[in-house]
Amino acid sequence: xxxxxxxxxxxxxxxxxxxxxxxxxxxxxxxxxxxxxxxxxxxxxxxxxxxxxxxxxxxxxxxxxxxxxxxxxxxxxxxxxxxxxxxxxxxxxxxxxxxxxxxxxxxxxxxxxxxxxxxxxxxxxxxxxxxxxxxxxxxxxxxxxxxxxxxxxxxxxxxxxxxxxxxxxxxxxxxxxxxxxxxxxxxxxxxxxxxxxxxxxxxxxxxxxxxxxxxxxxxxxxxxxxxxxxxxxxxxxxxxxxxxxxxxxxxxxxxxxxxxxxxxxxxxxxxxxxxxxxxxx
Amino acid sequence: xxxxxxxxxxxxxxxxxxxxxxxxxxxxxxxxxxxxxxxxxxxxxxxxxxxxxxxxxxxxxxxxxxxxxxxxxxxxxxxxxxxxxxxxxxxxxxxxxxxxxxxxxxxxxxxxxxxxxxxxxxxxxxxxxxxxxxxxxxxxxxxxxxxxxxxxxxxxxxxxxxxxxxxxxxxxxxxxxxxxxxxxxxxxxxxxxxxxxxxxxxxxxxxxxxxxxxxxxxxxxxxxxxxxxxxxxxxxxxxxxxxxxxxxxxxxxxxxxxxxxxxxxx
Numbered sequence: 371x372x373x374x375x376x377x378x379x380x381x382x383x384x385x386x387x388x389x390x391x392x393x394x395x396x397x398x399x400x401x402x403x404x405x406x407x408x409x410x411x412x413x414x415x416x417x418x419x420x421x422x423x424x425x426x427x428x429x430x431x432x433x434x435x436x437x438x439x440x441x442x443x444x445x446x447x448x449x450x451x452x453x454x455x456x457x458x459x460x461x462x463x464x465x466x467x468x469x470x471x472x473x474x475x476x477x478x479x480x481x482x483x484x485x486x487x488x489x490x491x492x493x494x495x496x497x498x499x500x501x502x503x504x505x506x507x508x509x510x511x512x513x514x515x516x517x518x519x520x521x522x523x524x525x526x527x528x529x530x531x532x533x534x535x536x537x538x539x540x541x542x543x544x545x546x547x548x549x550x551x552x553x554x555x556x557x558x559x560x561x562x563x564x565x566x567x568x569x570x571x572x573x574x575x576x577x578x579x580x581x582x583x584x585x586x587x588x589x590x591x592x593x594x595x596x597x598x599x600x601x602x603x604x605x606x607x608x609x610x611x612x613x614x615x616x617x618x619x620x621x622x623x624x625x626x627x628x629x630x631x632x633x634x635x636x637x638x639x640x641x642x643x644x645x646x647x648x649x650x651x
Numbered sequence: 652x653x654x655x656x657x658x659x660x661x662x663x664x665x666x667x668x669x670x671x672x673x674x675x676x677x678x679x680x681x682x683x684x685x686x687x688x689x690x691x692x693x694x695x696x697x698x699x700x701x702x703x704x705x706x707x708x709x710x711x712x713x714x715x716x717x718x719x720x721x722x723x724x725x726x727x728x729x730x731x732x733x734x735x736x737x738x739x740x741x742x743x744x745x746x747x748x749x750x751x752x753x754x755x756x757x758x759x760x761x762x763x764x765x766x767x768x769x770x771x772x773x774x775x776x777x778x779x780x781x782x783x784x785x786x787x788x789x790x791x792x793x794x795x796x797x798x799x800x801x802x803x804x805x806x807x808x809x810x811x812x813x814x815x816x817x818x819x820x821x822x823x824x825x826x827x828x829x830x831x832x833x834x835x836x837x838x839x840x841x842x843x844x845x846x847x848x849x850x851x852x853x854x855x856x857x858x859x860x861x862x863x864x865x866x867x868x869x870x871x872x873x874x875x876x877x878x879x880x881x882x883x884x885x886x887x888x889x890x891x892x893x894x895x896x897x898x899x900x901x902x903x904x905x906x907x908x909x910x911x912x913x914x915x916x917x
Contacts, residue, residue, distance in 0.1 A: 426830050449836060457834040465831040467856035477853065481836030512860070526835060 373400040373423060373455070373534060373566075378432035380418055380590075392418045393429070394590040400534070400568070405560050407577030407598075408570045410587030411612035416570050417460065419587065420536045423568075424455040453482050456532030460539045462523035466511040471502065471522050474511050478530040489529075496529035497522070499559055501551070517548035521555070528559070534566040535559075541576060553580060574602070578616045578637045586613070599635040618642040660819055662779040668710035669780045672896045673789025679903050680777045686910040687766050687773075695913045696765050702906050703773060712779050720775040721768060728767050735760035778815075787812035791881075792890055805881025813869070821862060828857045 380393040392415045400406065410416040421427045422434060425441045425448045434441050441451055459465070468474035475493040484492070497507065500521040506514065511522055524540065537556065541549040553569075557580045560567045571577050577584065577598075584601045586594040588611040594601045601608075605615035605623065622634045622642060632649055636642045668676070687699060707714060721728075739756030746752075778786070791808035798804050829839065832853045839850050 421830065424834060426833060449838070452834055452836055459827065459831045459834070462831065464861055465828055465835075465853075465857050467853045477837075478835040481838065530836065 372402060372437070374398070374435040375400075375422070376433045376435065378419075378422060378429045378434065380415075380422065380427065381430045382418075392590050393422070396432075396590075396592055398585065398592065398595070400566060402533070402566055403564050404566055404583055405557075405581045406566070406568045407574075407581035407584045408568055408587065409572060409574060409577065409584060409613060411572060414587040414611075415590040416587045417538055418590075420457060420538055420568065420570055423534070423536060424452050424457045426457070449482075453478075453530045454532055455534045456527040456530055456536065458524050458527045458535070458537045458540060460542060461520075462526075462540075463511075463516065463519035466519060466523060466526075469510060470508045471497070471511050471514070472507045474522060475525045475529050478526050482530060492529045492531065493525070496525040499528055500525045500555055517544055517551065520544070520548075521552065524552075532565065534568065536568045536570070538570045539572070540569070541571070541573075549576070556580070572613065574608070574614060575616050578602070586611075598637045602637060603635060660778065661782050662712045662716055664711040664780075666709060666711040666780070667895065668706060668776070670895065671780075671899055672890055672892055673781050673785040674793055674890060674892075675896045675899045675903075676777050676781055677786070677789050677793055679899070680774055682903055682907050683773045684770055686907055687769055689910050689914050691762070692913060692917050694917055695910060696762070696769075698906075698909060698913065699769060703769060703776075706776055707772075710776060710780050712776070716779060717772045717775045721771055724767065724771055728764060731763050731767065732760045735763055783812050783815040786815065788886070788890055803881075805884070809881075817862070817865070820865070821858065824861050825854065825858055828854055828861075 375396050375398040378393055378396040379391070382390040382392050396419065408416050408419070418427065422429055425434075428442055436451060436455065439446060441448070466474050468477065472490075472493055475496055476489050479489040479492045502518065502521055502525065506518065506522075511519060514522065520540070524537070527535070535556075540552055540556070544552065553576065556567060556569070559565075560580075569577050569581060574584075581598060584594065584596065584598050585592060586601060586608070593607075593611065594604060602615040602619045605619050608615055616637060618636055618639055618641070619634070622632055622636055622645070625632050625646075626634050630649065632645050636645050683699070683702070690696060690699065707717065736752055736756050737750045739753050739759055741753035741755030744752045744754050744757060781789075787808040790811065791804055794802070794804045794808070833839070837850060837853055839847070839854070842850070
């Protein structure tokens, strides 16, 4: 059970003068149950990449396999793939359309052809998973706050019970509180259900706390693909491609540069705290 | 898919046609459209075709781009052709079962098809080579005399430019929402007409909301910059005719005169 990308290339605007080589020879293996951060500067191809994963975009060349089957084969059921690989777009609240929150979340499972009861059970469970209270179920989705709308939209994808959940910049435009809430809920969800989660972001700070693997994209190619502590060791190269390592990395590097023997490969504030305390206490 | 509609989209290139004053291009488009109705002989259409071909060649816009705009009207074109082909009375040419193609019908159908496609391609040349901004600038200038009759020329021009500017944005938005709903299992392709129409709801509702939101934001941004209509408003780049514009007017006049002469003498 995994997702494999084999030499995937994608070119926007094919034969015109405006052609853009958005993905260049991308090879990835995404095994079950990983929590992955997909990081890249604006225009690095990360959004294009995730749209390949559920078959919305067909690669110009190369293949994508889900559970060993080529997703662009003639007889492959794309609808089923899309229920298994759930994609939450950037600003997902812009796709809400139903008259109330509950109906909107039902849209996904209903499209899968499930029974009414099963549909509603899934919608209920999904809304609970993202922390939406019962009081809001029969309100218009347009009356909610920005953070709530976004959570409803995420529930809309969760209700399809995906095995891989992809979130494209789920925290864009949210305040720090809304951001932490969403990320914490995703982490909790990951822990409870064991699904694969791919978190797309341009902020290392956001993902460092949660993910176990980071894929860094730059100009359509995979630059690094490793555990966070290894990726952050390249903090100088990351800066060159318009990204940055978490601030603790800089602090630890600065301390080490002054001759204080601390480990430089910590990824979270908590780890850094313990490391500094270990040195002085 | 929907991105294929090119009407109202600008194609960046460095050509004589791009550099022409928008007033010239507007007048030329209008004259070209009128000329299509003035000429009624095949020779006339050959002249129009040559004129159009030369302009397209000069504009450096790939021909494929112009034809893409045609896709939107294929249906209208087909209906026009079919109706004219079968329903024009006259000398019978071919009889298929109960339908008769007449000589006159074939002639009118052919001309209609040419007229409609030239009309679309001709206006595509204008929108593809002129930015929405300069297009409305030109329109405002050309329509200025209407101010005497209390026509809000500036406001009309502003509305047009905003509408044109929004076409690509809304197309992109449609594409995005469509993808998002497909990711949630929506199906826009299969089923009968009623099912297809119903499937549009998840696309249209978010699209309308986003259009309203954008319009609101734009109004706010304009007000924040003290926009209050055309009164006393000056231009950063006032339109001025140059030598090439005068030459273009000359060429246009010659073409139009040619068309009128063809109508009278041929």
